[in-house]
Amino acid sequence: MHTLKEQIIRQLNLKDLKPEDIGDDQPLFVEGLGLDSIDALELIVLLQQEYKIKLANAEEGQSVFRSVRTMAQYITEHQPAQA
Amino acid sequence: MPEQKYISASCSIVHGIVSKDDKLLYKEEGGHVKDFLLSAYKRFDIDYPKFYKMDSLSKLGFLATEILLKGSMEKGKYEQDKTGIVFANRNASLDADLNYWESVKKIPSPALFVYTLPNIVIGEICIRNNFKGENAFFVQEKFDIPFTEFYVNDLMDRRNLDACICGWVDIAGEEYAAVVYLIEKEKKENSILFTTKNITHIYELANG
Numbered sequence: 001m002h003t004l005k006e007q008i009i010r011q012l013n014l015k016d017l018k019p020e021d022i023g024d025d026q027p028l029f030v031e032g033l034g035l036d037s038i039d040a041l042e043l044i045v046l047l048q049q050e051y052k053i054k055l056a057n058a059e060e061g062q063s064v065f066r067s068v069r070t071m072a073q074y075i076t077e078h079q080p081a082q083a
Numbered sequence: 084m085p086e087q088k089y090i091s092a093s094c095s096i097v098h099g100i101v102s103k104d105d106k107l108l109y110k111e112e113g114g115h116v117k118d119f120l121l122s123a124y125k126r127f128d129i130d131y132p133k134f135y136k137m138d139s140l141s142k143l144g145f146l147a148t149e150i151l152l153k154g155s156m157e158k159g160k161y162e163q164d165k166t167g168i169v170f171a172n173r174n175a176s177l178d179a180d181l182n183y184w185e186s187v188k189k190i191p192s193p194a195l196f197v198y199t200l201p202n203i204v205i206g207e208i209c210i211r212n213n214f215k216g217e218n219a220f221f222v223q224e225k226f227d228i229p230f231t232e233f234y235v236n237d238l239m240d241r242r243n244l245d246a247c248i249c250g251w252v253d254i255a256g257e258e259y260a261a262v263v264y265l266i267e268k269e270k271k272e273n274s275i276l277f278t279t280k281n282i283t284h285i286y287e288l289a290n291g
Contacts, residue, residue: 012136012194013135013136013194014132014135015132015135016132016135038193038194038197039194041193041194042192042193042194045190045192045193048190049189049190
C-alpha cells in the first residue's frame with residue numbers, strides 16, 4: 001500500500017503529503033484527504049496507467065476510491081495476470 | 084463621467100523578480116519558471132495545497148494576487164459580489180494546452196484538461212478569496228491599457244463593485260509576466276488615481 005500511496009501523491013500532485021500521512025482506511029474524499037471530482041478522474045487514470053485496470057462501471061468508483069485499502073483490494077482482485 | 088477609482092496597490096512578477104508597489108520583495112533569476120513559481124510560493128509562506136495542482140498560468144496569477152492583496156485588502160472587507168477581476172494576456176492558455184496535448188499521447192489527463200482555458204486563473208483566485216463579482220479575461224496582442232481602464236471603470240460603475248483586481252498575466256514556455264493592480268473606489272493614504280498614465284507607469288517599471 002506504500003507504493004500505491006506514493007503513486008496517489010504523484011498523480012494528484014499532493015506535494016505536501018508523505019505516504020505515511022495517508023491512513024490505510026482514511027477517506028480519500030471530502031472529510032478525509034479532501035479530493036475532488038477531478039482527482040477521482042485522475043485516480044481512474046492511475047489505475048489504467050499503473051495497473052492496466054479499466055473501471056468497468058463508473059458507479060463502482062465510490063466504493064473503490066473510498067480509501068487506499070479499498071483501492072488496493074480492487075487492484076489485487078482486478079489486476080491482469082502477469083505473463 | 085465615471086466615479087473616480089484609485090490604484091491601492093500593485094504587484095509584479097517578471098523575469099524572476101517579485102515586486103509590490105515598486106519595492107523588490109524577492110529575486111531568483113535564471114531558473115526554470117516552474118521552479119521559480121514553487122520557490123516564490125514557499126518564500127511567501129502561502130498555505131494552499133491546491134496551488135500544486137494548478138497550471139503555470141494559474142500559479143502565476145494566483146501568486147501575484149496573493150502578494151497584491153496581503154496587507155492591502157483584508158479578507159471580507161467587501162461583500163462577496165463586490166470584488167471583480169479583469170485580466171488579459173497574449174498567450175491565453177497555450178502553456179496548459181501544450182501540456183495537455185502531450186498527455187493525450189498516452190492517457191489524457193483530466194487535471195491538465197481543466198486548465199485549458201485562460202480564465203481558469205480567475206476562478207482559482209475567486210475560490211481562494213470567495214469573490215463572486217463580475218470577471219472577464221481578454222486575449223490581446225499586448226496589454227491594452229486604455230481599454231483596461233475603460234472596461235474596469237465601466238464594470239465597477241455598472242455592477243457597483245467596490246474593488247477590482249486587474250492586469251496582465253501571461254506565460255509561454257519560460258517567458259512570463261504578471262502585473263496586477265488593486266483598484267478601489269475608496270481612497271487610501273498611498274493610493275494613486277486609476278488612470279491610463281498611472282497604469283502604464285507601473286507596467287513599464289515592472290517590465291524594465
